[in-house]
Amino acid sequence: xxxxxxxxxxxxxxxxxxxxxxxxxxxxxxxxxxxxxxxxxxxxxxxxxxxxxxxxxxxxxxxxxxxxxxxxxxxxxxxxxxxxxxxxxxxxxxxxxxxxxxxxxxxxxxxxxxxxxxxxxxxxxxxxxxxxxxxxxxxxxxxxxxxxxxxxxxxxxxxxxxxxxxxxxxxxxxxxxx
Numbered sequence: 001x002x003x004x005x006x007x008x009x010x011x012x013x014x015x016x017x018x019x020x021x022x023x024x025x026x027x028x029x030x031x032x033x034x035x036x037x038x039x040x041x042x043x044x045x046x047x048x049x050x051x052x053x054x055x056x057x058x059x060x061x062x063x064x065x066x067x068x069x070x071x072x073x074x075x076x077x078x079x080x081x082x083x084x085x086x087x088x089x090x091x092x093x094x095x096x097x098x099x100x101x102x103x104x105x106x107x108x109x110x111x112x113x114x115x116x117x118x119x120x121x122x123x124x125x126x127x128x129x130x131x132x133x134x135x136x137x138x139x140x141x142x143x144x145x146x147x148x149x150x151x152x153x154x155x156x157x158x159x160x161x162x163x164x165x166x167x168x169x170x171x172x173x174x175x176x177x178x
């Protein structure tokens with residue numbers, strides 16, 4: 001099953017699941033309870049912490065929920081904040097960080113690269129959490145729309161349509177969709 005966030009990030013070949021950590025977790029849980037998929041592929045956009053350029057494709061089966069305060073040793077959590085899904089088809093193991101907030105401080109957010117956390121997407125961590133609970137393999141394919149800097153929102157808006165076209169073309173090339 002191919003899923004996407006929704007609202008302005010929809011694809012005619014993917015099921016919208018909700019934006020952010022909460023909506024996506026609720027809606028994917030509902031889907032799994034009533035018609036559990038065998039496999040999940042999440043497609044969407046992401047911001048780069050600096051190692052990936054706009055319009056680059058990144059695949060991953062690993063997600064984190066780490067707040068910026070962690071990078072300055074200003075917080076801690078007793079929760080497991082990095083999750084992985086077993087998948088031999090995905091070679092790039094860049095960790096995708098998820099939060100309900102978009103990072104705009106590049107000096108701080110670029111420090112995520114030291115932890116092999118290369119991009120941020122609002123939904124992937126919650127989707128991986130739900131998939132793990134229901135014993136479903138999941139992978140994500142992301143297209144970079146912006147860097148996590150002061151221009152993150154305006155660059156996202158400027159690049160979003162083209163990024164969706166690039167992602168769709170990639171999925172066709174890889175024979176993931178027809």
